[in-house]
Amino acid sequence: MFYKAEYFILEDRILEDYFMEVDGGKIVGFSKKVPDSYEDLGEIVAPGLVDTHIHGYHGKDIMNAEKGALNVISKGLLECGVTSFLPTTLTDSKERTDAACKVVGEEYKDVEGAKVRGIFLEGPFFTEKYKGAQNPAYMSDPKIEYLKEWKDLSDGLVNKIAIAPERDGAIDFIKEANAMGVRVALGHSDASYDQAVEAVEAGANIFVHTYNGMSGLHHREPGMVGAAMNTDAISELICDGHHVNPHAANILMNAKGRDHIALITDCMSAGGMADGDYMLGDFPVKVEKGTARLKDSGSLAGSILKLKDAIKNVVDWDIADVFEAVQMASLVPAKSVGIDDVCGKLKEGYAADFIVLDYDMNLEKTFLNGKLVYSK
DSSP: OOOEEEEEEEEEEEEEEEEEEEEETTEEEEEEOOSSSOOEEEEEEEEEEEEEEOOTTTTTTTGGTTTTHHHHHHHGGGHHHHHEEEEEEOOHHHHHHHHHHHHHHHHHGSSSSEEEEEEEEEEEEOOGGGOSSOOGGOOOOOHHHHHHHHHHHHTTEEEEEEETTSSSTTEEEEEEHHHHOOEEOOSSSSOOHHHHHHHHHHHHETTTTTTBBOOOOOOSSOOOHHHHHSSEEEEOOOOSSSSHHHHHHHHHHHOOOOEEEOOOOOOOBTSSSSSSSEEETEEEOOOOOOOOEETTTOOOOBBOHHHHHHHHHHHHHHHHHHHHHHHHHHHHHHHHOTTTTTTTSOOOSBBOOOOEOOOTTTEEEEETTTEEEEEE
16 A cells, blocks of 8 residues: 655655555655555554653543553544653552553553553652652662563563652662662652762663652752753653743753653543543542633643644744654653654554644644544
8 A cells, every 4th residue: 555645754864756555554665656546544644653752642541550441542632643652651550550460461462552562650759748649659770670661560561760869779670670670760859950960870771750849949059940951861841832832842852852752641541531520540530621620629630632633832932843743752751661662653564554634734644554534
């Protein structure tokens, strides 16, 4: 099967007026030669988006360990342009985290939508001061034994965990986690600049939803935000217009380079649902006016952002061009957890997981293994 588009966005360039050949669900190659028959997809074809930080969608939450919920999330994400994702846990009891990892490990091979490329454990090794919508009752110093158990329970899927670098034993934990093939992210932390940099030097390579849930930038103590800006670790960023002011997002992008920014959603179960009352872990949440907020404090509680809207936002805000926006939501997040060998780019030999965008960055279609799975 051949597909034509006005533009194909590859990992290092944009092809204009090319044809993409797909066979057996994989990309065979790109050519200017006009085939005998082809399907014209329209304006822009980009790689399927990769969400490496997402807790739920369509009323389902990974932490509930509900059988069948992973598939509901997986199918729902196709309408967001996401073809690969990391189901994400949050700070909770050891037993509930065990259960969540086990269910994902049992069901990930059978999902019908976006492909499960790992598991992100957001917690529980955080700092109470920047707990956000995470329960401090379950926070503790990092325990490598727990991580080993979670990785085993998940059929080896756990490939990313977030910790606060000021917790006792953090540096040793980072090194041991890396040795297990688990990437370490830094977040929900009151760490000093020096503590955060030490963690990066030890092997941590991601900052969790940068700006949110971390010590801020001050000219006498640059904090976690300063460390995010001044190291080569990849910075997650929630670009829904609520979590981070667009100017602040632009400052971070300029400081790090857009090739070190991973657009993520941090979406909770209310994603794709109507406004109303929901739960995030143990906490009641109110969803209205484009945000999810804790009922008791009004603090942001994850998001209801769709990744397709994040790439549209950064282009509309004039802080990234189309090429940069797409890479920040596909290749960069894939690289951050070492899965760019299977997703995040349009390339010969890769699965034909791709999306079709119009010139206004609206999602028109999503393809999985060369088959149309969502149409606007």
